[in-house]
Amino acid sequence: MQTWIEVPDGSPFPVTNVPYGIVSRGGGRPHVAVAIGDHVLSLAAAAGTGLLDDALRDPELGVVHRDVFDAPSLNGFLALGRPLWTAVRSRLTELLTDPSYEGALRPALVPRAEVRTHLPVEVADYVDFYCFEEHASNVGRIFRPEQAPLLPNWKRLPVGYHGRAGTIVVSGTDVVRPCGQRLVGGDPVYGSSLRLDIEAEVGFVVGTPTRLGQRVPTVDFADHVFGAVLVNDWSARDIQAFEYVPLGPFLGKSFATSVSAWVVPLEALAAARTPVPAQDPVPAGYLRPAGDAYALSLAVQWNGTTVSRPPFADMYWTAAQQLAHLTVNGATLRTGDLYASGTVSGPRPNSGCFLELTWGGRDPVTLDDGSTRTFLVDGDTVTITATAPGADGTTIGFGEVTGRILPAT
Amino acid sequence: MQTWIEVPDGSPFPVTNVPYGIVSRGGGRPHVAVAIGDHVLSLAAAAGTGLLDDALRDPELGVVHRDVFDAPSLNGFLALGRPLWTAVRSRLTELLTDPSYEGALRPALVPRAEVRTHLPVEVADYVDFYCFEEHASNVGRIFRPEQAPLLPNWKRLPVGYHGRAGTIVVSGTDVVRPCGQRLVGGDPVYGSSLRLDIEAEVGFVVGTPTRLGQRVPTVDFADHVFGAVLVNDWSARDIQAFEYVPLGPFLGKSFATSVSAWVVPLEALAAARTPVPAQDPVPAGYLRPAGDAYALSLAVQWNGTTVSRPPFADMYWTAAQQLAHLTVNGATLRTGDLYASGTVSGPRPNSGCFLELTWGGRDPVTLDDGSTRTFLVDGDTVTITATAPGADGTTIGFGEVTGRILPAT
Numbered sequence: 001m002q003t004w005i006e007v008p009d010g011s012p013f014p015v016t017n018v019p020y021g022i023v024s025r026g027g028g029r030p031h032v033a034v035a036i037g038d039h040v041l042s043l044a045a046a047a048g049t050g051l052l053d054d055a056l057r058d059p060e061l062g063v064v065h066r067d068v069f070d071a072p073s074l075n076g077f078l079a080l081g082r083p084l085w086t087a088v089r090s091r092l093t094e095l096l097t098d099p100s101y102e103g104a105l106r107p108a109l110v111p112r113a114e115v116r117t118h119l120p121v122e123v124a125d126y127v128d129f130y131c132f133e134e135h136a137s138n139v140g141r142i143f144r145p146e147q148a149p150l151l152p153n154w155k156r157l158p159v160g161y162h163g164r165a166g167t168i169v170v171s172g173t174d175v176v177r178p179c180g181q182r183l184v185g186g187d188p189v190y191g192s193s194l195r196l197d198i199e200a201e202v203g204f205v206v207g208t209p210t211r212l213g214q215r216v217p218t219v220d221f222a223d224h225v226f227g228a229v230l231v232n233d234w235s236a237r238d239i240q241a242f243e244y245v246p247l248g249p250f251l252g253k254s255f256a257t258s259v260s261a262w263v264v265p266l267e268a269l270a271a272a273r274t275p276v277p278a279q280d281p282v283p284a285g286y287l288r289p290a291g292d293a294y295a296l297s298l299a300v301q302w303n304g305t306t307v308s309r310p311p312f313a314d315m316y317w318t319a320a321q322q323l324a325h326l327t328v329n330g331a332t333l334r335t336g337d338l339y340a341s342g343t344v345s346g347p348r349p350n351s352g353c354f355l356e357l358t359w360g361g362r363d364p365v366t367l368d369d370g371s372t373r374t375f376l377v378d379g380d381t382v383t384i385t386a387t388a389p390g391a392d393g394t395t396i397g398f399g400e401v402t403g404r405i406l407p408a409t
Numbered sequence: 410m411q412t413w414i415e416v417p418d419g420s421p422f423p424v425t426n427v428p429y430g431i432v433s434r435g436g437g438r439p440h441v442a443v444a445i446g447d448h449v450l451s452l453a454a455a456a457g458t459g460l461l462d463d464a465l466r467d468p469e470l471g472v473v474h475r476d477v478f479d480a481p482s483l484n485g486f487l488a489l490g491r492p493l494w495t496a497v498r499s500r501l502t503e504l505l506t507d508p509s510y511e512g513a514l515r516p517a518l519v520p521r522a523e524v525r526t527h528l529p530v531e532v533a534d535y536v537d538f539y540c541f542e543e544h545a546s547n548v549g550r551i552f553r554p555e556q557a558p559l560l561p562n563w564k565r566l567p568v569g570y571h572g573r574a575g576t577i578v579v580s581g582t583d584v585v586r587p588c589g590q591r592l593v594g595g596d597p598v599y600g601s602s603l604r605l606d607i608e609a610e611v612g613f614v615v616g617t618p619t620r621l622g623q624r625v626p627t628v629d630f631a632d633h634v635f636g637a638v639l640v641n642d643w644s645a646r647d648i649q650a651f652e653y654v655p656l657g658p659f660l661g662k663s664f665a666t667s668v669s670a671w672v673v674p675l676e677a678l679a680a681a682r683t684p685v686p687a688q689d690p691v692p693a694g695y696l697r698p699a700g701d702a703y704a705l706s707l708a709v710q711w712n713g714t715t716v717s718r719p720p721f722a723d724m725y726w727t728a729a730q731q732l733a734h735l736t737v738n739g740a741t742l743r744t745g746d747l748y749a750s751g752t753v754s755g756p757r758p759n760s761g762c763f764l765e766l767t768w769g770g771r772d773p774v775t776l777d778d779g780s781t782r783t784f785l786v787d788g789d790t791v792t793i794t795a796t797a798p799g800a801d802g803t804t805i806g807f808g809e810v811t812g813r814i815l816p817a818t
């Protein structure tokens with residue numbers, strides 16, 4: 001596929017990707033755009049031309065949802081559901097590849113460098129899973145050395161918990177080192193976290209809601225999930241270690257969770273689908289069939305040094321299984337729900353968190369500037385990127401989720 | 410104080426209470442109302458008379474927020490903040506006690522039996538604490554008999570976790586027995602929960618948001634918290650027991666959490682303030698001063714039989730301390746955040762959950778009809794009520810949070 005927009009070689013945003021985000025320019029209103037090459041196409045402006053009318057026509061109501069992109073979040077568009085998501089994507093592909101539309105759409109194109117990106121989704125509930133065996137085992141070994149590393153429930157169901165939706169921020173937001181209580185020589189001390197960490201994850205964005213009591217079988221995954229983002233679930237390990245028994249992580253996580261600015265639609269990930277790793281024992285019926293794994297290649301940069309390439313395709317429970325589990329008790333989904341994979345980790349050094357990478361701080365890593373690190377130092381920047389096979393032999397990217405650590409206040 | 414509205418003796422809603430909720434009548438739009446005696450006063454209609462204009466005038470913008478009550482949730486009003494909450498309450502007291510306003514307001518009064526109540530708050534984040542020593546100790550004894558009943562963190566900080574905001578429902582909503590995985594003879598089995606339980610709690614509703622990084626000292630509690638509701642945090646103990654290590658409760662709780670229809674403003678609880686039980690060891694600085702306890706008397710009815718009177722005044726950590734803890738890591742508050750106390754429990758039989766009341770099912774309770782129970786049976790109804798000392802020697806109530814169990818689907 002060729003687009004009439006110049007796309008630099010190696011751009012994460014070829015025409016086979018076309019991820020959605022929220023942008024503003026100057027003092028203008030935040031609105032929906034898609035990223036292509038070094039540009040963004042304002043969908044608010046594009047819809048204003050009428051060229052998206054057919055794709056935005058509601059099959060039941062007949063109305064055209066032309067205003068859905070003139071909004072500060074994707075939620076209105078997410079609520080329209082799979083048929084319209086697919087119709088809009090098909091139409092955008094047509095518009096971006098047929099040069100006869102350039103004249104009409106050129107005014108809606110803006111260099112990406114000239115826009116500010118905003119949180120793409122108003123997050124309803126945020127769930128964080130724990131679906132990488134390497135991570136769950138390593139955390140077990142480090143936090144609970146006296147027990148078996150993997151707990152009995154782990155291969156029976158996708159273990160997860162609710163995180164704080166209100167502190168999800170867009171990539172680029174600074175992260176202030178949190179304060180809380182941690183143990184020093186067995187006694188709790190209040191102060192700033194000394195073991196500030198990342199968790200490199202992939203998150204899935206729910207568009208189509210359910211009613212209370214409705215389960216989502218794994219085969220219905222794509223009816224409800226719109227697309228995927230990168231997630232950095234910043235974690236204060238010392239605060240977490242003291243607080244988390246028996247009700248799970250709380251303040252050790254709730255100070256900030258960063259997500260990438262661009263939501264990659266599921267269709268763009270079709271070429272990245274790959275067989276699921278073996279699941280043994282056979283999962284419960286509501287977790288079958290497993291659905292697809294995705295061959296995403298993540299990279300974690302610490303102050304510019306790539307310290308890890310966590311293997312997302314190794315995820316034990318698929319995103320479809322996570323969703324089926326989340327709803328098997330009848331819990332509703334709402335438009336804007338976000339659920340994340342848990343830390344993407346393979347054998348060291350391809351760990352998705354520094355707790356594992358440095359084995360609890362025992363084994364420092366050396367950055368390209370010669371400095372060493374165990375946990376995050378004030379001023380450090382962490383950037384997580386990901387690529388995936390796209391259609392037509394292309395490679396697509398997620399952009400990045402990045403954040404810099406500011407001192408505690 | 411005398412009101413020109415007839416208030417039956419023993420009504421939970423004397424003129425010293427005036428709680429807020431969302432009601433609709435017939436097919437009409439849900440809107441904000443206050444409860445008084447056996448009536449509700451539509452604030453949407455009352456504001457339309459102009460009689461609330463002075464109270465609703467924004468001191469900074471000068472505008473009158475007259476439309477804030479013509480809304481399907483309290484969130485718009487909650488966002489106005491403490492000065493306007495207080496001004497509106499003062500004005501409502503004046504209007505309800507001065508007979509000269511009867512003519513103007515009588516058309517806005519509707520018998521409570523004629524309205525339907527709705528979820529009063531669009532809940533942003535939901536946090537559930539664990540602040541009753543009796544409950545935490547009992548759950549420890551039942552779930553972790555090999556360990557000390559109270560964990561080392563419990564007297565150092567208010568232990569809590571995030572719950573699912575999207576499955577919070579208003580009192581009266583039926584609760585479908587959830588399905589999930591539970592252990593049978595050591596092996597996980599998928600099916601409906603056999604140990605379905607309640608948790609009688611009190612929840613606090615946040616109105617005034619904070620910015621990321623802003624802590625809320627205990628003394629600022631009333632600037633942010635608008636009022637209180639009753640909460641029943643329905644719990645599937647068998648699902649919870651298998652899933653909850655290490656990340657905390659998930660599907661065992663996320664199928665439904667019921668809240669009372671009426672939010673009792675903090676001002677109405679002023680007469681219920683009571684000294685905090687002793688806290689030993691001395692809490693960390695950010696948890697001091699402790700703030701107030703509240704002398705609420707809860708009652709739990711199981712199919713009409715009062716089985717427990719959990720003592721809310723015994724709560725170890727105050728609501729102000731819970732809020733200070735929740736924000737000490739810089740986590741933002743949003744309008745509509747709800748945080749609950751955790752199960753209100755005293756020594757048996759005054760337990761706020763049936764896990765404790767029946768000691769994990771060992772000691773059945775006998776209901777007035779002669780039947781016995783350990784956990785909930787399909788068709789059972791649980792109703793939690795609470796009263797508190799109000800101004801002028803009155804007793805105020807929270808109404809109720811009630812729900813009936815339907816069979817699993």
